[in-house]
Amino acid sequence: MKLIIRIFLRYKKSSNQRIGASYNEKKHPILTYLSKMSRQFSMRGWVADDLINATVFKFHPVTSATRAVFYIHGGSFTAPTSPAHFRFCSELAQALEAEIYIIEYEVAPKAKYPEIHMQCRETISEIISKEGHWSEIILAGDSAGAGIIPAIFSGLDPKVSSKVIASILMSPWIDYEGSSVSAKTRERIDPWLNSHGINPVALQYFQSAEDVALAQASTRVSLDDQPPTLISVGEQEILFSDAVDLFSTLLENGIWSSIYIGRSLWHVWPLFPIPERNDFIAEVVSFIDFVASSESNLNIEDEPN
16 A cells, blocks of 8 residues: 555656646546556446437446446546446445446536536436336445535436435535645645545536536435435545535434445445455445345444444
8 A cells, every 4th residue: 555655656746737728638647557457357237228318328336236336436527437337346346246337428628517417317317217126226326426425316316216215425525625724734644635626527528617517416405315425535535525515414404324435445435456445345345235224224323323
């Protein structure tokens, strides 16, 4: 892990590029590193399906699965799915014995707010209407994808949302202005992101300050009614406050939630091939099994075994 951190710090010091520009050019050193680490990963078992609203990558590790995971990837709304997403989702699906669907939405700047929100929501609804034989549905995502899941959930048809038993949000990105406490206090220790790039990148999708305000207001309103939620965040990342504030708000609203902090780790760390990723996947399985086994609605006083 120390080797990985040194690599990140070297890249940060040697490059003046902001993460948004780097994503669009597909040259960001983190993505290059992830691609190299994923070369031995096999895409066997994955199938692409072009639906009405988006392309979906699906993986079915078991037959007759009773669980389905809908995964909304991150990438500042400007980057497509990376090899790291496929590798993580494969392991997650096998651990949960679930079918998993990665939604490959149209990215910014071609996609304008709220098109990504709508694509993801409508794609989830389309798949469930065609193949909705599951008894348990889980929404999951990282970074930008994780940040919009609460709003997506609140906009689902009640017949669909009633089947959602939990959300898994990894390093959710909610502060599109870079004004949070951690954006200021953790920039020097974040090996990947920087606070100066948050708002310019966000505006590639949201287009205006008014869109940003509307999206953030929509998220706040949606937090009144959410499924049990597991949040993960890296201790070093500038989006630390996004995750902690979201967790606190969910608890205040009576939503059963848990937060998993990766000590000395960075943004979306479960996507990386490090030992801590296995620990987190085991935590996800424990969380989902506990939620699924509960006979009635969970209270915030309840704790998993």
